[in-house]
Amino acid sequence: MRRSLVTGGAGFIGSNFVRHLLAVADDSVTVLDKLTYAGSRSSLEGLDPDRVSVVTGDIADAVLVDRLFSGHDLVVHFAAETHNDNSLRDPGPFLHSNIVGTYTLLEAARKHGIRFHHVSTDEVYGDLELDDPARFTELTPYNPSSPYSSTKAASDLLVRAWVRSFGVRATISNCSNNYGPFQHVEKFIPRQITNVLQGQRPRLYGDGLNVRDWIHTEDHSSAVLAVIDRGTIGETYLIGADGERSNIEVVRTLLRLMGEPETAFDLVRDRVGHDRRYAIDSTRLRSELGWTPRFVDFEAGLTHTIEWYRDHSPWWEPGKEAVEALYGATGQ
Numbered sequence: 001m002r003r004s005l006v007t008g009g010a011g012f013i014g015s016n017f018v019r020h021l022l023a024v025a026d027d028s029v030t031v032l033d034k035l036t037y038a039g040s041r042s043s044l045e046g047l048d049p050d051r052v053s054v055v056t057g058d059i060a061d062a063v064l065v066d067r068l069f070s071g072h073d074l075v076v077h078f079a080a081e082t083h084n085d086n087s088l089r090d091p092g093p094f095l096h097s098n099i100v101g102t103y104t105l106l107e108a109a110r111k112h113g114i115r116f117h118h119v120s121t122d123e124v125y126g127d128l129e130l131d132d133p134a135r136f137t138e139l140t141p142y143n144p145s146s147p148y149s150s151t152k153a154a155s156d157l158l159v160r161a162w163v164r165s166f167g168v169r170a171t172i173s174n175c176s177n178n179y180g181p182f183q184h185v186e187k188f189i190p191r192q193i194t195n196v197l198q199g200q201r202p203r204l205y206g207d208g209l210n211v212r213d214w215i216h217t218e219d220h221s222s223a224v225l226a227v228i229d230r231g232t233i234g235e236t237y238l239i240g241a242d243g244e245r246s247n248i249e250v251v252r253t254l255l256r257l258m259g260e261p262e263t264a265f266d267l268v269r270d271r272v273g274h275d276r277r278y279a280i281d282s283t284r285l286r287s288e289l290g291w292t293p294r295f296v297d298f299e300a301g302l303t304h305t306i307e308w309y310r311d312h313s314p315w316w317e318p319g320k321e322a323v324e325a326l327y328g329a330t331g332q
Contacts, residue, residue: 001026001027001028002025002026002027002028002072002073002074002161003027003028003030003032003071003072003074004021004027004028004029004072004073004075004076005029005030005032005068005069005072005074005075005076006018006021006029006030006032006075006078007031007032007033007059007075007076007077007078007079007105008027008032008039008074008077008078008079008080008104009029009031009032009033009034009044009054009078010031010033010039010040010041010043010044010054010057011033011038011039011043011078011079011080011296012013012038012043012178012182012183012184012187012217013032013078013119013178013182013217013220013221014033014039014078014079015043015182016180016181016182016217016218016220016221017076017078017220017221017224017225018031018044018047018052019047019221020218020222020225021220021221021225022047022048022051022052024222024225027051027074027223027243028051028052029052029055030052030053030055030068030071030072031044031051031052031053031054031057032055032057032059032064032065032068032079033054033056033057033212034056034057034058034059034077034097037055037184037319037322038082038083038137038184040184040315041054041332042315043182047275048219049072050234055068058101059079059097059101059102059104059105060096060097060100060101060104061078061104062104062107062108063102064167064255065104065105065108066108066111066112068108068294069108069109069111069112069114070112070212073114073115074112074114074115074116074117074150074228075105075109075114075115075116075117075258076100076117076119076224076228077105077116077117077118077119078096079097079101080092080093080098080101080152080155081096081097081148081151082121082148083125083148083184083186083187084146084148084149084271085186085326085327085332086148086186086263087146087147087148088146088147088226088271088273089326091147091151094147094148094151095147095151096154097150098148098152099151099153099155099158099231102118102155102159103158106158106159106168106170108163108170109162109169109170110162110166110167110168111131113169114169115169115170115228116159116168116169116170116171117170117171117172117173117224117227117228118155118156118170118171118172118173119173119175119224120152120155120156120172120173120174120175121149121174121180121288122136122173122174122177122213122238122278122280123144123145123148123149123152123176123275123278124142124144124147124149124152124153124156124174124242125140125141125142125144125174125278126142126143126144126145126275127142127145127275127276127277127278128276128277128279129276129277130211130276130277132277132300134239134279135279135281136174136238136278136279136280136281136282137238137281137283137284138235138236138237138238138284142156142157145273145275146273146275156172156174156236159172159328160234161174163233163234164234169233169238170233170234171227171228171231171232171233171234171235171236172235172236172237173223173227173236173237173238173239173248174236174237174239175211175215175220175223175238175239175240175280176212176213176214176215176236176239176240176241176243176278176279176280176323177213177214177215177278178214178215178217178220179214179215179216179301179302179305179306180216180217180218180301180304180305180308181217181308181312182315183217183249183260184316184318184319185316185320185323186323186326188247188250189250189254189302189305190213190305191323192250192251192254192265192310193254193306193309194210194309194320196254196255196258196260196315197258197310197313198310198320200324201264201265201266202251202254202255202264202265202266203265203266203327203332204247204248204251204265204266204267204269205247205267205268205269205271205274205332206267206269206270206271206274207248207270208246208247208248208251208267209246209247209248209276210246210247210274210275210276210277210278211245211246211247211276211277211278211279212244212245212247213240213241213242213243213244213246213278213279214241214243214244214245214250214252214298215239215240215241215243215293215295216241216293216294216295216301218294218295219239219241219293219294219295222291222294223237223239223282223285223291223293223317224239226285226289226290226291227285227289230288230289230290231288231289232288235283237284237285237288237289238256238280238281238284238285239280239282239285240279240280240281240282241282241293241295241296242270242282242296243298244277244279245298250302251265252265253298253299253302254299254302254306256260257299257302257303257306259307266270268332269330269331271332304310314327
């Protein structure tokens with residue numbers, strides 16, 4: 001049985017990966033999570049306690065990290081500060097977790113010789129014009145726009161350097177925007193869904209034409225596992241499911257699926273430095289590793305996600321008021 005350590009495993013993408021890993025592999029899993037507002041033990045409820053344990057702690061705590069690494073065969077690094085709006089309000093935590101935290105993990109991986117996979121974002125590449133036919137590839141130059149994406153870019157470069165300089169056995173994946181169960185209500189899709197469920201109108205930045213490339217979190221999980229099991233050490237793989245949609249299109253679809261008029265939303269002042277378009281070319285992942293997405297029907301995926309939030313209001317309601325208060329303070 002492989003012993004896997006998953007950082008950030010109580011967060012949205014991390015907890016879904018833990019669930020996927022337990023379903024398709026024989027791993028035992030230790031979750032290392034700081035359990036900030038974005039992580040919750042409840043995201044791991046119902047999993048076999050004989051196969052999953054949770055350690056509360058900071059990935060920048062070198063003593064704790066060293067102790068945990070000594071008992072594991074694989075580290076999958078999801079832990080990060082991820083919300084762009086928060087990075088604009090206070091970049092400090094993003095530097096601490098995304099840069100110092102990743103450095104701490106890499107030093108432990110170097111010491112213990114552990115296989116290491118680093119999970120990153122397509123936002124490190126900046127953005128594309130709406131009418132540009134190009135998509136991001138593994139060769140696209142980094143051009144981050146925000147404190148969040150710049151710290152993720154820095155963490156990617158640290159991983160590459162530790163592979164080349166110290167022989168750390170690492171891979172990197174950069175993924176497009178995820179959606180699905182257990183996503184915090186500060187994020188775009190769950191915020192709109194929960195607004196409608198509470199009788200509030202969805203709110204869109206700017207003109208709503210910004211494009212994101214959506215992927216169901218289950219497909220992200222299967223792709224990450226493919227990279228871990230079959231990827232080439234030192235290489236980067238882009239994860240995407242050909243899910244480009246404008247924000248306004250996503251909101252209109254959500255409203256229609258929830259029985260509301262497609263015009264029942266408001267446009268608000270745009271976010272500073274708001275990237276215009278993301279688009280992933282996942283050809284390498286598919287051709288080299290044989291991966292394909294399962295959740296290619298976006299409306300079906302949204303329907304399932306809507307139903308999950310409707311059925312799990314005790315999970316998201318406690319944090320909803322605070323999120324809306326933050327947005328309300330800026331008129332967004």
